Amino acid sequence: MMELKDVLESILFSAQKPLMVKELSTICADAAEHGGREFAKVKAREVNEALETLRAEHEAAGRTYRLTCVAEAWQFTSDQDYAPWIKALVGQKQRAPRLSKPALETLAIISYRQPLTRAEMEEIRGVSVDGVIGTLLERELVEIVGRADAPGRPQTYGTTQIFLEYFGLRSLEELPNAEELQQIPITRPEAPVTTGEDTSDDEPEQMSLEEVTADNDKAKTPSTDTDDAGEEEEDEDEFVDEDDDDDDDEDAGEPAPEGARQTS
Secondary structure, eight states, rough: OOOOOHHHHHHHOOOOOOOHHHHHHHHHHHHGGOOTTTTTTOOOHHHHHHHHHHHHHHHHHOOEEEEEETTTTTEEOGGGHHHHHHHHHHHOOOOOOOHHHHHHHHHHHHHHHHHHHHHHHHHHHHSHHHHHHHHHHHHTTEEEEEEOSSSOOOEEEEEEEEHHHHTOSSGGGSSSOOOHHTTOOOOOOOOOOOOSSSOOOOOOOOOOOHHHHHHHHHHHHHHHHHHHHHHHHHHHHHHHHHHHHHHHHHHHHSSOOOHHHHHH
8 A cells, every 4th residue: 555655755756856845735636636646635744744754764774865854845865975976976066155254143143033124133233234134135045024113114134945954954943042052061271281380289398496496596696796896896996086086185285387376
């Protein structure tokens, strides 16, 4: 008996683009005109369950291709381990340049807070986003989704299906929330190692009471010699002072020269 998952596998294998669940349901209904009436009234829930079963079977089989869902659309994709041979088959396509840091910041704001206006983006970022919005619109990662209920009716922006394909997301629900972003572990650098210094934690040795007393005695000895030298200098000064006094007395007793008397 033919199963729904086998029918879906044949459709996706022959499809030229990814197909959403709604499109697969429509194809099953249209097949009744060509003789395929078994799944003409299949529901979207049944299609989704059959696709999940089919994907699990391909994962378990370990084939060179997988059934994946990107931007809510299903398709068969080759395993990335075989990329070199596939590139040789289809040729290396020139990839678009990577997004700049300001573009990624603005795109993250739009993806989490959409729909929002340019003024709201600039309020969050603190800088103008005119040039960045132009780049994102050109890359078809964002689009105008409506107008805000504000003076002037400014345009509002949101992400596109290409945005989901670019980041390999099934839907916006797979975006990491703010709490997960804050819980990303941060590797802190190790403390630098200082060379040429003693980094040991040993405490300095303490001196005994006898060593302290001996050091004090040695410190007192030079001061005694200094006192003795000072006393000898005082004796010499006293001896010199007595001689000077005698000389002064003798000079006072001598008569002054005549020239000096006349001058006075």
